[in-house]
Amino acid sequence: MMIILDASILMNLKxxxxxxxxxxxxxxxxxxxxxxxxxxxxGLKYNKKDAILTQKQIDAEIISVETVLEEDIKPIEKVxxxxxxxxxxxxxxxxxxxxxIGTDDRPFxxxxxxxxxxxxxxxxxxxxxxxxxxxxxxxxxxxxxxxTHLLQQLEHIGAHGPIEIMESYHIIEKEEE
Amino acid sequence: MVEEKLRVITTRVPQKVIDYVExxxxxxxxxxxxxxRRLLLKAIAQDRVERAxxxxxxxxxxxxxxxxxxxxxxxxxxxELARRNIRRGLGIExxxxxxxxxxxxxxxxxKKTTESQ
Numbered sequence: 001m002m003i004i005l006d007a008s009i010l011m012n013l014k015x016x017x018x019x020x021x022x023x024x025x026x027x028x029x030x031x032x033x034x035x036x037x038x039x040x041x042x043g044l045k046y047n048k049k050d051a052i053l054t055q056k057q058i059d060a061e062i063i064s065v066e067t068v069l070e071e072d073i074k075p076i077e078k079v080x081x082x083x084x085x086x087x088x089x090x091x092x093x094x095x096x097x098x099x100x101i102g103t104d105d106r107p108f109x110x111x112x113x114x115x116x117x118x119x120x121x122x123x124x125x126x127x128x129x130x131x132x133x134x135x136x137x138x139x140x141x142x143x144x145x146x147x148t149h150l151l152q153q154l155e156h157i158g159a160h161g162p163i164e165i166m167e168s169y170h171i172i173e174k175e176e177e
Numbered sequence: 178m179v180e181e182k183l184r185v186i187t188t189r190v191p192q193k194v195i196d197y198v199e200x201x202x203x204x205x206x207x208x209x210x211x212x213x214r215r216l217l218l219k220a221i222a223q224d225r226v227e228r229a230x231x232x233x234x235x236x237x238x239x240x241x242x243x244x245x246x247x248x249x250x251x252x253x254x255x256x257e258l259a260r261r262n263i264r265r266g267l268g269i270e271x272x273x274x275x276x277x278x279x280x281x282x283x284x285x286x287x288k289k290t291t292e293s294q
Binding site: 110113 | 240252273275278279283
C-alpha cells in the first residue's frame with residue numbers, strides 16, 4: 001500500500017501533535033518518527049532516478065509530491081505546482097487500491113477528485129489531517145480531550161473543516177438552540 | 178555575485194508620492210532613485226501575495242502553486258492564509274469520504290475500526 005503525503009499535509013502534521021500518532025495508524029509503512037524536516041527535505045531532493053519507485057519501494061516509502069520528474073511532467077492544469085504534477089506519472093504506475101493520498105489542500109483535492117479521473121481514467125482515494133484525527137478518535141486511540149486539542153491546532157493553522165463534521169463524529173457535542 | 182542590470186522607466190506620479198520619497202530619502206540618507214526602487218520592489222512583493230491569495234481562494238491554484246506565485250515558501254504562505262482567516266480545509270463530503278478511505282485502509286491492513294466513543 002502506498003501512502004503519499006503531499007507538502008500541505010506534511011506541513012500540518014509537523015505543526016500539530018498529529019505527527020505523534022502516525023506510527024499508530026501507519027505502522028505497516030515505514031514512517032516511524034519520520035515526519036521531520038529530513039523526510040520533507042528528502043522528498044524535495046529526490047532526483048529523477050530516485051523518483052521512479054519500484055514496487056518494493058512503493059511498499060516502504062513515503063514520498064513527497066514535491067518529487068520532481070521534469071521529463072515526465074505533462075502539460076496539465078495550470079492549477080498544479082510542477083511538484084504536484086510530478087506525482088501523476090507515479091499514480092499512473094500503481095493500481096487504484098494501492099494508493100492513498102494525504103492532502104490538506106482544497107484545490108489539490110479538487111484536482112485529484114474531479115479532474116484526474118477524467119484525464120487518467122481512474123480515481124484516487126484521498127485523506128486529510130482531519131480524517132486522521134477523526135479516525136484516531138473513532139478507534140479510541142485518543143480521547144475527546146486530545147481530539148479537541150488536535151482540532152484546535154488544525155484550526156489555528158487554518159486546516160480545519162466545518163464544525164458540522166466534528167459534530168457528526170461526536171467529537172464535539174451539537175449545541176442546543 | 179553579479180549585480181542585476183537596472184533599466185530606466187519613466188512614469189508620471191502624483192506630487193504626494195514625490196514629497197514622500199524626498200522625505201524618506203532625506204531621513205535614510207539615500208538617493209531618491211534608491212527609495213523609488215525599494216518602494217516599488219516592496220509593492221510588487223505585496224501585490225504578488227495579494228494575487229496569490231486571491232487565486233488560491235478561488236481554488237485556481239494549489240497551495241504550492243499559489244506560494245510559488247507569491248514568491249514565498251508554502252509554510253509561510255499557509256501562515257499568511259491563516260492570518261487572513263482563509264480556511265484551507267476540505268468540505269464535509271470530502272472529509273466523510275476521507276474517513277471512509279482511511280477506515281478501509283486500516284481494515285485492509287488488519288486494523289479493526291471501533292465505533293466512536
